[in-house]
Amino acid sequence: MGRGVANIIARQTPQLAPLNLKITRAAVRNLTPARQAEHPDIALTTDALSIVNDPNIQIIIEVLGGIDLPFALLQQALKNGKQVITANKDLIATHGRELTALAQQHHVALNYEAAVMGSIPILRTLNTNFAGDQITALAGIANGTSNFILSQMQAGSSYTEALQLAQQKGFAEADPTNDVEGLDASYKLLILSRLAFNLDPKLSSIQRLGITTLRRADFAAADFFGYTIKPLVQAIRQNQQLRLSVAPTLVPKNHALAGVANEFNAIQLASNNTNSLTLSGPGAGSLPTANAVVADLQAVALNLQAHLTPTNAATHLEAAENLDLPTQQAISLTSNGVVTGLDVATQLGIHGQIFASGDQLHLLTQAVDRHTVAQWQDALSHFVGIQLHHILPVYDPTVRGFVEKFQSDEKKMNITA
Amino acid sequence: MGRGVANIIARQTPQLAPLNLKITRAAVRNLTPARQAEHPDIALTTDALSIVNDPNIQIIIEVLGGIDLPFALLQQALKNGKQVITANKDLIATHGRELTALAQQHHVALNYEAAVMGSIPILRTLNTNFAGDQITALAGIANGTSNFILSQMQAGSSYTEALQLAQQKGFAEADPTNDVEGLDASYKLLILSRLAFNLDPKLSSIQRLGITTLRRADFAAADFFGYTIKPLVQAIRQNQQLRLSVAPTLVPKNHALAGVANEFNAIQLASNNTNSLTLSGPGAGSLPTANAVVADLQAVALNLQAHLTPTNAATHLEAAENLDLPTQQAISLTSNGVVTGLDVATQLGIHGQIFASGDQLHLLTQAVDRHTVAQWQDALSHFVGIQLHHILPVYDPTVRGFVEKFQSDEKKMNITA
Numbered sequence A, B: 001m002g003r004g005v006a007n008i009i010a011r012q013t014p015q016l017a018p019l020n021l022k023i024t025r026a027a028v029r030n031l032t033p034a035r036q037a038e039h040p041d042i043a044l045t046t047d048a049l050s051i052v053n054d055p056n057i058q059i060i061i062e063v064l065g066g067i068d069l070p071f072a073l074l075q076q077a078l079k080n081g082k083q084v085i086t087a088n089k090d091l092i093a094t095h096g097r098e099l100t101a102l103a104q105q106h107h108v109a110l111n112y113e114a115a116v117m118g119s120i121p122i123l124r125t126l127n128t129n130f131a132g133d134q135i136t137a138l139a140g141i142a143n144g145t146s147n148f149i150l151s152q153m154q155a156g157s158s159y160t161e162a163l164q165l166a167q168q169k170g171f172a173e174a175d176p177t178n179d180v181e182g183l184d185a186s187y188k189l190l191i192l193s194r195l196a197f198n199l200d201p202k203l204s205s206i207q208r209l210g211i212t213t214l215r216r217a218d219f220a221a222a223d224f225f226g227y228t229i230k231p232l233v234q235a236i237r238q239n240q241q242l243r244l245s246v247a248p249t250l251v252p253k254n255h256a257l258a259g260v261a262n263e264f265n266a267i268q269l270a271s272n273n274t275n276s277l278t279l280s281g282p283g284a285g286s287l288p289t290a291n292a293v294v295a296d297l298q299a300v301a302l303n304l305q306a307h308l309t310p311t312n313a314a315t316h317l318e319a320a321e322n323l324d325l326p327t328q329q330a331i332s333l334t335s336n337g338v339v340t341g342l343d344v345a346t347q348l349g350i351h352g353q354i355f356a357s358g359d360q361l362h363l364l365t366q367a368v369d370r371h372t373v374a375q376w377q378d379a380l381s382h383f384v385g386i387q388l389h390h391i392l393p394v395y396d397p398t399v400r401g402f403v404e405k406f407q408s409d410e411k412k413m414n415i416t417a
Helices: A003-009 A032-040 A048-051 A067-081 A087-103 A121-129 A146-154 A159-168 A183-197 A216-225 A286-305 A341-348 A371-383 B001-012 B032-040 B048-052 B069-081 B089-105 B124-127 B142-154 B157-168 B183-197 B217-225 B285-306 B342-346 B371-379
Strands: A025-027 A041-043 A057-060 A081-085 A135-141 A204-208 A227-238 A243-252 A266-273 A277-282 A329-335 A354-356 A362-367 A386-393 B025-029 B043-045 B059-062 B083-086 B135-141 B206-208 B226-238 B242-252 B266-270 B277-282 B330-335 B351-357 B362-366 B388-394
Touching: A003 A286, A003 B157, A003 B206, A025 A048, A025 B242, A041 A362, A041 A371, A048 A067, A057 A067, A057 A286, A067 A081, A067 A087, A067 B142, A081 A087, A081 A286, A087 A183, A087 B362, A121 A183, A121 A277, A121 B124, A121 B285, A146 A159, A146 A266, A146 A329, A183 A204, A183 A243, A216 A227, A216 A362, A243 A386, A266 A341, A266 B183, A266 B362, A286 B124, A286 B266, A329 A341, A341 A354, A341 A362, A341 A371, A371 A386, A371 B217, B001 B285, B025 B048, B043 B048, B048 B069, B048 B330, B059 B069, B069 B083, B069 B089, B069 B242, B083 B089, B083 B285, B089 B183, B124 B183, B124 B277, B142 B157, B142 B217, B142 B266, B157 B242, B183 B206, B183 B226, B217 B330, B217 B362, B330 B342, B330 B371, B342 B351, B342 B362, B371 B388
Parallel strands: A025 A041, A057 A081, A204 A243, B025 B043, B059 B083, B206 B242
Antiparallel strands: A135 A227, A135 A266, A227 A243, A266 A277, A277 B277, A329 A362, A329 A386, A354 A362, B135 B226, B135 B266, B226 B242, B266 B277, B330 B362, B330 B388, B351 B362
16 A cells, blocks of 8 residues: 555646655565665665654654554654554554544644545545534445455355455455454444544444354345345444444345445445435555545645644544444344244244245344343254354434434524634 | 524534634525514624625625625625635536635635535545546536436326425425526536536536436336436546536446435546545535535634635636547437337437337437437437437446546656655
8 A cells, every 4th residue: 555655646646746745765564675676766664663753754654554563653753743644444443542642742633534444535524524513323334345245145155255256356365354253344433433423432332243154045034024234334323322333234225335335335424414424435445545545645735834733533532331222133043944933933022024945044023122132142042943143233224313402592592602 | 594504503513612603794685673683693784795894704604596696795705805605506606716716816715515415525525535636537416306306207207296296395496497407417517527627617518408308208218228317417537628418317227326316416436546436415405505514614714713824626727628428328209100219220320229118219329429419319300200309318337537647657656846
């Protein structure tokens, strides 16, 4: 991605040219004469700290990856009064709060648009579009690897085939754990929640479920019930409470998010004033992500030119409490042929729909709270004659959260301060 | 919409409160004691010029509508060094260039996010997301009235029924001409093209077609061919050339824009770096539009607090030439029962598909240039035994324009000042 950023800056578009940006130094892991020869105008080094401490440098772009090293480097960079741009989602999810405080303290910018959803300008939109509004809920597809795999399974592949194809196409890493277990999406959800709600939820507050237990039978059942399965991140706000989830989720077939396929990402925001705003685009890829870095770079450079003290978002986060909202569930089981869906439904008190195909049973349930889901999970794990695969949540686009009622007295319209 | 803006400001969200915004004066058309009593803190007047000339006022928000009066008022406001926010699409399409020049000259901001696509932050996205990129094409649904009517027709209504329902729901005005004839969307396309391409096309360069000639038979034929019909604005760029169109357009059923229904708007951008970015949301409504005004207000107020000279977009536009790209067409005819679709296709040299239902003939043609469409139009108007209803363009999502090849010499990567 560093090369992508360098290439875009080298193009000197009409918007970039007046900003007088010049990449003077770059830290690399492996420095060879050949590599240096490729970039005669950039002094390459393996000593990243020397760049961070270089008094001639105004802006640091971090595209290293990892957490501990970039955290140490960027802390130093901010303390040295440098503007910082990073594409590092793990770092911002883990240490965003400390880094933001440091940036504020030293009157510099910390921008990280590229860390969430690649080229989709969601962070800038959250920061600039809702001054007079309150976001009540968000839902989205934040992990392109998972979406690609589920899209391929929707089209008939097995999980293993879909994963292999994703790896062949460069959409999945050799060890896909972070993506397919929902960790990557959880980090993104934390960052999104801070900027959307000004709340600071914990990673452990996210109800997280990976996609590895899904089978083609799940897609057939979802289709029968009128849904497709998407790797959804969801946040619903009620006052200071948040309900956060990352899970393969049943999404109504006619919903906009159901149509977002393969490596694409999307996010839908519900708010008091604007009802619904959706952004979608490629969620990863080195050029789209580099493009987001360059957009941050333009913002930082314009501020520098104007000698403007930047305003960082999410500087005063409040603690978030957990919210438990009743949600429909889709239960996936294999039966020994004796136990029927009706047996399971009767015994657990489930109302809803049953789809049976061969030895596969699928139940679409009424909306229940988390405690009931845990009870079902436990009961089904010990239910003689069936094997539980998973319990997936169902997306209800009509649940949009709610915030405090505004004190807007039309008669005494006190437009103050 | 003025009331919507006042109400949002009165709420004093945590983001707005530190900006110390206060509405002190407002111009109204009809001033009654009752109306003034409703707003004890806002001095109402019918003399808008006195507000524009008031030295105590820093920011002018224009939500009057019309062209001549707001043009005169905003010219004066900019000359007086006031920041200006307007939701007036007609004004910006018609006089945006002069007003932008005036704003630059007097070092103030002219912001008009609310003028295009209501709450969708498309102008801010165009201005902030593509510093290192080049947009090559855009396509979108920019008129909620037309989209509502076509969505209803798609579901089985006649044009008249759909228009009446749109009027009942407040989505169409008593005189819907500007919306259904594509004038409203054309103005939006002009504004979008300036910001997306830095080119200044003329209104007359837009190939414009209204939706009034559409019948249910057109939707049946489109469906047969694998399309739906959407009121599309399109711009494709090749170097300094633009191909601009506003027309009911056949869109492939599985394309994202085909799923944007009723009063919703959407826009899709194709660019060198990001391939595709889509934004969608409610395109009108007083609260979503007021929300966009307040987002502009936040930007302006932050600049004022920082004593920053604002940068206005689209200050140095270049002239645009017309681009003629071969495009597939859908021809809609009524036959006297003797002339067949094959007769028409043979006589005009059309290759493609024919759909006949009763006396209705529909031809989906090969891609042809504008000259050929004009020839067909003429020939079909004089063709004995048939009546021509219209020739609609077909959207090809794979045509994304192209711009100058970047001079990116990897070997000699001259990342210069």
